[in-house]
Amino acid sequence: MKSSQQRLDDIIAKLRLNKFRITPQRLAILKVFLNSTEHPSVERVYKQVRADFPTTSLATVYKTVHLLKEIGEILEIGFADGRNRYDGLKPYPHPHLICMKCKAIIDPKLSNLDHLTSEVEQASGYQILSHQLEFFGICPACQKK
Amino acid sequence: MKSSQQRLDDIIAKLRLNKFRITPQRLAILKVFLNSTEHPSVERVYKQVRADFPTTSLATVYKTVHLLKEIGEILEIGFADGRNRYDGLKPYPHPHLICMKCKAIIDPKLSNLDHLTSEVEQASGYQILSHQLEFFGICPACQKK
DNA sequence: TCTTTACTAAGAACAATTATCCTTGAACTG
DNA sequence: CAGTTCAAGGATAATTGTTCTTAGTAAAGA
Numbered sequence: 001m002k003s004s005q006q007r008l009d010d011i012i013a014k015l016r017l018n019k020f021r022i023t024p025q026r027l028a029i030l031k032v033f034l035n036s037t038e039h040p041s042v043e044r045v046y047k048q049v050r051a052d053f054p055t056t057s058l059a060t061v062y063k064t065v066h067l068l069k070e071i072g073e074i075l076e077i078g079f080a081d082g083r084n085r086y087d088g089l090k091p092y093p094h095p096h097l098i099c100m101k102c103k104a105i106i107d108p109k110l111s112n113l114d115h116l117t118s119e120v121e122q123a124s125g126y127q128i129l130s131h132q133l134e135f136f137g138i139c140p141a142c143q144k145k
Numbered sequence: 146m147k148s149s150q151q152r153l154d155d156i157i158a159k160l161r162l163n164k165f166r167i168t169p170q171r172l173a174i175l176k177v178f179l180n181s182t183e184h185p186s187v188e189r190v191y192k193q194v195r196a197d198f199p200t201t202s203l204a205t206v207y208k209t210v211h212l213l214k215e216i217g218e219i220l221e222i223g224f225a226d227g228r229n230r231y232d233g234l235k236p237y238p239h240p241h242l243i244c245m246k247c248k249a250i251i252d253p254k255l256s257n258l259d260h261l262t263s264e265v266e267q268a269s270g271y272q273i274l275s276h277q278l279e280f281f282g283i284c285p286a287c288q289k290k
Numbered sequence: 291t292c293t294t295t296a297c298t299a300a301g302a303a304c305a306a307t308t309a310t311c312c313t314t315g316a317a318c319t320g
Numbered sequence: 321c322a323g324t325t326c327a328a329g330g331a332t333a334a335t336t337g338t339t340c341t342t343a344g345t346a347a348a349g350a
Binding site: 166168187188203204207208211226227228229 | 336337339340346347348
Binding site: 022023042043058062063083084 | 305306307308309315316317
């Protein structure tokens with residue numbers, strides 16, 4: 001497991017390489033992602049960043065999220081109602097387990113899905129580039145209520 | 146495989162049973178779903194229904210979609226950008242294969258996923274109620290271009 | 291028939307996201 | 321270390337997909 005600091009440095013290098021500027025806002029947003037295990041929403045990131053940079057605008061957060069998504073350093077977890085969430089720790093396709101009550105999102109351990117992907121690829125003729133797998137349920141804490 | 150007519154009758158019976166009225170608009174919307182293999186969007190359904198009922202409002206389509214979702218007769222396929230699509234032919238969780246270029250959605254053949262679900266359920270303590278699995282790629286037709 | 295209730299249409303309202311427009315500042319140049 | 325330049329930020333308007341509100345209509349029950 002790469003350290004968070006190492007990862008941050010790598011991303012900064014990648015941004016520089018692609019001629020994107022390293023601004024304090026971008027750094028602040030990036031750090032929120034690299035230190036969150038709870039798959040934050042844009043709103044959540046915005047609030048967190050505002051704590052340190054009170055003048056940051058929501059548009060900047062959206063732009064940065066878009067940028068980070070673009071260079072493949074965060075993963076978007078899409079929802080039907082538009083309340084998207086993001087994963088900055090494992091920015092590659094992997095399953096998520098979502099509590100329908102408290103909206104908590106965790107990463108379940110699960111044997112890998114590569115064989116499924118190639119099964120589908122073979123049968124369909126599609127060239128598969130990515131996938132998304134979500135389980136919806138009730139977490140242990142919410143079950144007790 | 147149940148016939149489309151049989152399925153329509155069943156849904157009508159279910160609506161009646163739950164004291165929902167059978168209106169011409171609802172029938173028209175329902176028929177669009179039962180005759181579409183292409184996983185239509187709300188907009189698509191709206192256009193189709195307008196052909197027969199030119200005064201129907203978009204809100205009615207949304208409401209009916211919501212209702213049908215509620216009683217479990219259509220499946221919502223959620224997208225991060227809000228362009229949701231629906232499946233009225235197989236209203237239970239099953240994988241989808243989506244072309245990132247032309248947005249076509251098909252149902253790939255795939256061995257079942259129940260073991261995955263129970264694997265996750267065991268490991269996490271969550272009570273899993275549903276899941277969603279999508280593969281993103283390029284369809285054979287779009288690959289040629 | 292009268293009454294009640296559910297439903298529809300239309301447009302307003304909403305929330306998440308994106309675009310616009312002007313200003314600022316990161317990073318390259320000399 | 322300035323000076324310059326263009327990408328990025330801030331504020332806010334616009335857009336998009338969806339839901340709510342209101343008033344009118346039609347169906348079912350008394």
